[in-house]
Amino acid sequence: MxxxxxxxxxxxxxxxxxxFFARFLEYCHDALxxxxxxxxxxxxxxxxxxxxxxxxxxxxxxxRAPLRYGDTARVETRVERVGRTSIVFVHTLRRLxxxxxxxxxxxxxxxxxxxxxxxxxxxxxLRALLEG
Amino acid sequence: MxxxxxxxxxxxxxxxxxxFFARFLEYCHDALxxxxxxxxxxxxxxxxxxxxxxxxxxxxxxxRAPLRYGDTARVETRVERVGRTSIVFVHTLRRLxxxxxxxxxxxxxxxxxxxxxxxxxxxxxLRALLEG
Amino acid sequence: MxxxxxxxxxxxxxxxxxxFFARFLEYCHDALxxxxxxxxxxxxxxxxxxxxxxxxxxxxxxxRAPLRYGDTARVETRVERVGRTSIVFVHTLRRLxxxxxxxxxxxxxxxxxxxxxxxxxxxxxLRALLEG
Amino acid sequence: MxxxxxxxxxxxxxxxxxxFFARFLEYCHDALxxxxxxxxxxxxxxxxxxxxxxxxxxxxxxxRAPLRYGDTARVETRVERVGRTSIVFVHTLRRLxxxxxxxxxxxxxxxxxxxxxxxxxxxxxLRALLEG
Numbered sequence: 040m041x042x043x044x045x046x047x048x049x050x051x052x053x054x055x056x057x058x059f060f061a062r063f064l065e066y067c068h069d070a071l072x073x074x075x076x077x078x079x080x081x082x083x084x085x086x087x088x089x090x091x092x093x094x095x096x097x098x099x100x101x102x103r104a105p106l107r108y109g110d111t112a113r114v115e116t117r118v119e120r121v122g123r124t125s126i127v128f129v130h131t132l133r134r135l136x137x138x139x140x141x142x143x144x145x146x147x148x149x150x151x152x153x154x155x156x157x158x159x160x161x162x163x164x165l166r167a168l169l170e171g
Numbered sequence: 172m173x174x175x176x177x178x179x180x181x182x183x184x185x186x187x188x189x190x191f192f193a194r195f196l197e198y199c200h201d202a203l204x205x206x207x208x209x210x211x212x213x214x215x216x217x218x219x220x221x222x223x224x225x226x227x228x229x230x231x232x233x234x235r236a237p238l239r240y241g242d243t244a245r246v247e248t249r250v251e252r253v254g255r256t257s258i259v260f261v262h263t264l265r266r267l268x269x270x271x272x273x274x275x276x277x278x279x280x281x282x283x284x285x286x287x288x289x290x291x292x293x294x295x296x297l298r299a300l301l302e303g
Numbered sequence: 304m305x306x307x308x309x310x311x312x313x314x315x316x317x318x319x320x321x322x323f324f325a326r327f328l329e330y331c332h333d334a335l336x337x338x339x340x341x342x343x344x345x346x347x348x349x350x351x352x353x354x355x356x357x358x359x360x361x362x363x364x365x366x367r368a369p370l371r372y373g374d375t376a377r378v379e380t381r382v383e384r385v386g387r388t389s390i391v392f393v394h395t396l397r398r399l400x401x402x403x404x405x406x407x408x409x410x411x412x413x414x415x416x417x418x419x420x421x422x423x424x425x426x427x428x429l430r431a432l433l434e435g
Numbered sequence: 436m437x438x439x440x441x442x443x444x445x446x447x448x449x450x451x452x453x454x455f456f457a458r459f460l461e462y463c464h465d466a467l468x469x470x471x472x473x474x475x476x477x478x479x480x481x482x483x484x485x486x487x488x489x490x491x492x493x494x495x496x497x498x499r500a501p502l503r504y505g506d507t508a509r510v511e512t513r514v515e516r517v518g519r520t521s522i523v524f525v526h527t528l529r530r531l532x533x534x535x536x537x538x539x540x541x542x543x544x545x546x547x548x549x550x551x552x553x554x555x556x557x558x559x560x561l562r563a564l565l566e567g
Contacts, residue, residue: 049464049478050323052316054218054372055285059314060227061200064193068445082445083186083505092187098232105226105288108318109479153187156237181332181346182455184448186504191446200313214313215373240450241347318479319488319549325464328457347450356451362496369490369552417451420501 041116043070044135047108057105058112064098067130067144070114078164086153091162093126093148104134104141111135118169124158125149126169173248175202176267179240189237190244196230199262199276202246210296218285223294225258225280236266236273243267250301256290257281258301305380307334308399311372321369322376328362331394331408334378342428350417355426357390357412368398368405375399382433388422389413390433437512439466440531443504453501454508460494463526463540466510474560482549487558489522489544500530500537507531514565520554521545522565 045066053059071093075082085091106112113135119127130144150161161169177198185191203225207214217223238244245267251259262276282293293301309330317323335357339346349355370376377399383391394408414425425433441462449455467489471478481487502508509531515523526540546557557565 049319049468049482050317050325050461052318053314054215054316054320055224055226055313056318056320057226057288059200060230061193061196061314064196065446068191068193072445080505086186086445087503087505094187094189094234094237095192095232096234098192098230098234100227100230102226102228102230107483109476109483156189181336181350181451182329182449182457184450185446186448186452187445188450188452193446197314204313212373218313219371219373239351241344241351318482319490321490321552323464324491324494325457325460328460332455332457350450358451358453358498358501359456359496360498362456362494362498364491364494366490366492366494420453 041070041074043073043114043116044111045069045114046111047106049108052108057107058110060100060102063100063102063132063142063144066112066114066132067116067128067146070116070130071128074116075165075168077168089162090153091159092151092153094151094156095146095148096125097145097147099145101143102141103143104139106132106134106141112141113138119145121161121166121169123160126161173202173206175205175246175248176243177201177246178243179238181240184240189239192232192234195232195234195264195274195276198244198246198264199248199260199278202248202262203260206248207297207300209300221294222285223291224283224285226283226288227278227280228257229277229279231277233275234273235275236271238264238266238273244273245270251277253293253298253301256292258293305334305338307337307378307380308375309333309378310375311370313372316372321371324364324366327364327366327396327406327408330376330378330396331380331392331410334380334394335392338380339429339432341432349429353426354417355423356415356417358415358420359410359412360389361409361411363409365407366405367407368403370396370398370405376405377402383409385425385430385433387424390425437466437470439469439510439512440507441465441510442507443502445504448504453503456496456498459496459498459528459538459540462508462510462528463512463524463542466512466526467524470512471561471564473564485558486549487555488547488549490547490552491542491544492521493541493543495541497539498537499539500535502528502530502537508537509534515541517557517562517565519556522557
């Protein structure tokens with residue numbers, strides 16, 4: 040399991056004073072960038088130099104408790120499955136202070152050539168990282 | 172069915188040059204604000220004056236095609252169910268120019284007193300609007 | 304003077320419950336996109352097809368009153384000057400309901416070839432639009 | 436001088452593939468949150484518990500070079516002046532890899548009671564932090 044801490048930022052909340060529901064996906068994305076960091080050049084080189092991306096094809100979110108400004112979200116990411124061209128991640132977002140579960144996000148991504156948006160087999164280095 | 176057009180904004184895309192996956196939820200939220208506009212004072216009065224919100228408890232997104240800068244997303248929102256304290260929306264996002272389906276979002280919200288974050292029955296005016 | 308109305312969106316506010324200071328620049332950008340709409344293909348074609356952009360080189364903002372969720376910002380844009388490769392815009396943001404001045408933004412942009420980020424003379428159609 | 440490193444995030448760029456101009460202000464805000472962290476409870480407690488904020492009244496930005504995805508912005512923040520109810524910060528944003536100056540931001544904020552939005556003298560602990 041990969042753990043990533045993400046403080047709620049000042050402008051992450053909405054007019055209801057809780058973290059806007061779309062931002063939970065941003066937090067998961069930030070966790071993936073951190074998880075991919077050991078790849079050479081990290082996530083950015085994957086996008087910029089290898090023309091490789093991991094767009095989501097399916098996302099399911101169960102929201103269980105709100106996050107507020109002042110909280111830190113702890114994102115616990117588990118790799119559920121590495122397929123031929125797809126990867127399934129399950130992210131559990133907890134409020135760091137008391138470990139309350141705020142959301143569970145199941146995210147299916149497809150390894151994709153960005154210039155064509157065609158699926159491509161999960162590259163060896165990424166597979167090794169995720170299965171390691 | 173309620174229809175809402177949302178041009179992709181300049182900063183909605185990400186480094187892969189397609190609309191960032193979390194923003195699809197923003198587009199659905201914008202559609203809901205427009206759908207709720209006939210309520211007295213609209214969505215804003217609901218939040219600011221009635222202490223009432225509709226936080227999501229469950230969201231499922233199937234991403235089928237990318238949106239790019241220059242596209243307009245047409246969000247077609249259908250009310251699948253109005254329960255006692257919950258509402259189920261299904262949003263189909265199409266690229267306006269050619270009607271290609273870009274995503275389907277199923278969103279379950281709970282009518283909630285914001286100051287306590289406790290569920291509250293769907294108010295009559297909202298129920299009438301959604302069932303109308 | 305060009306006038307553009309931009310409702311404050313649900314997630315535009317910050318934890319202090321007022322529109323986040325950086326978003327005032329987003330509102331000005333949205334006004335520019337609307338102002339450029341009469342160009343063939345609009346702002347998007349300028350970026351996507353003509354490889355032309357108008358990055359800012361200088362921005363000054365005087366914040367005078369807050370905007371809140373439920374407000375609409377009226378952006379009044381005046382073209383102060385069209386130079387050889389630069390354009391100066393002055394945006395006055397008012398709260399629509401009572402015309403209170405919320406901010407004045409002076410923005411200097413440079414017409415730029417995006418692939419090289421080199422300045423390029425203001426194209427004729429844009430100059431005609433802005434001087435018209 | 437206070438130094439804060441902020442990697443460019445995946446969705447920070449715009450359709451011109453450079454960091455969106457409004458986000459430079461977000462980066463400065465993030466630097467301020469980090470700078471204020473030694474206050475008891477940090478920036479969040481200031482907002483949530485002390486009803487104290489530091490809204491900007493004036494911002495000037497000179498944009499000198501673009502930031503791209505893959506870059507990290509180093510924000511160097513200098514306190515230019517601590518007045519009775521106002522503070523002047525000057526942020527220099529550099530690209531971490533080569534120290535190229537990307538922007539200089541001069542930001543004037545006013546210490547403010549958030550519930551009334553009235554100016555209030557700079558509190559002693561904040562003054563001590565900024566003058567220390």
